[in-house]
Amino acid sequence: MNQEKETHKPHQHAGRSSERLLNKEIILKELDIFPGAVILDAGCGNGYMSKEFSRMQKNSGKIFALxxxxxxxxxxxxxxxxxNITPILGDVTKTTDLQDxxxxxxxxxxVFHGFSRSQIDGFNKEVKRILKPKGILAIVEIKKEPTPFGPPLEIRFSPQELNEIIxxxxxxTVEVGQFFYLQLFENK
Incomplete structure (x- = not known):
C-alpha cells in the first residue's frame, strides 16, 4: 500500500459536494429500509441521508448519525x-458506544477511500461488532476511474477491492450516479 493511502485524511472526500450527484432514489430502493430498522449513518456529514432514512421510516426505528x-x-x-435521529460525535474506525x-x-x-490501513482494520472490527446477524453494510464510493472531482485514483477502491477488504x-454492486457505485454486504 502506498504512503499516500496511509496518510490521507478521512474527511478529504467528495462528501457534501457529492450529495447532488448521487441518485438517492436508487440508493434508498436498494437499501430496502424497513419500519423499525436501526440504522447507522457513519460519516454522516450534514446528515442528509439520515434525514432521508427518517422520512422513509416515518419516524419509527432509530437512526444514529455518526x-x-x-x-x-x-x-x-x-x-x-x-x-428518530440521534447525532453522535464519533468515528466508525474506532470503538463507538453502540451496542454489540x-x-x-x-x-x-x-468516506472509505480516505481510511488508512489501520482505520480500515478498525472499521472492519467495529462493523463486525455492531452489525446484527444478516445486517447490511452499504458503502457508496467514487468509481476507480478518472472523474472530474474526487480523490486520487490510487486511493480509490473498486468493488472487487472492497470485496477483498470487507x-x-x-x-x-449498483451504479448510483455517473461517478458512484453502491456496494452491499451482509453480515454472516
Whole structure:
C-alpha cells in the first residue's frame, strides 16, 4: 500500500459536494429500509441521508448519525429534535458506544477511500461488532476511474477491492450516479 493511502485524511472526500450527484432514489430502493430498522449513518456529514432514512421510516426505528466533525453533529442536533435521529460525535474506525449486534444497516458514503490501513482494520472490527446477524453494510464510493472531482485514483477502491477488504458477504454492486457505485454486504 502506498504512503499516500496511509496518510490521507478521512474527511478529504467528495462528501457534501457529492450529495447532488448521487441518485438517492436508487440508493434508498436498494437499501430496502424497513419500519423499525436501526440504522447507522457513519460519516454522516450534514446528515442528509439520515434525514432521508427518517422520512422513509416515518419516524419509527432509530437512526444514529455518526461523524467526527463536532460542528456538523451540533448543527444536525439542532435540526432534528423530536425525530428518530440521534447525532453522535464519533468515528466508525474506532470503538463507538453502540451496542454489540444492534444495527440492521450501516451506511457509509464517500468516506472509505480516505481510511488508512489501520482505520480500515478498525472499521472492519467495529462493523463486525455492531452489525446484527444478516445486517447490511452499504458503502457508496467514487468509481476507480478518472472523474472530474474526487480523490486520487490510487486511493480509490473498486468493488472487487472492497470485496477483498470487507470481512462480510458481498451481495451486489449498483451504479448510483455517473461517478458512484453502491456496494452491499451482509453480515454472516
Amino acid at each position: 461523524d467526527p466533525d463536532k460542528n456538523a453533529i451540533e448543527i444536525l442536533r439542532q435540526e432534528t429534535p423530536g425525530t 449486534s444492534s444495527i440492521d444497516l450501516i451506511y457509509l458514503s464517500t 470481512p462480510l458477504s458481498p451481495k451486489k
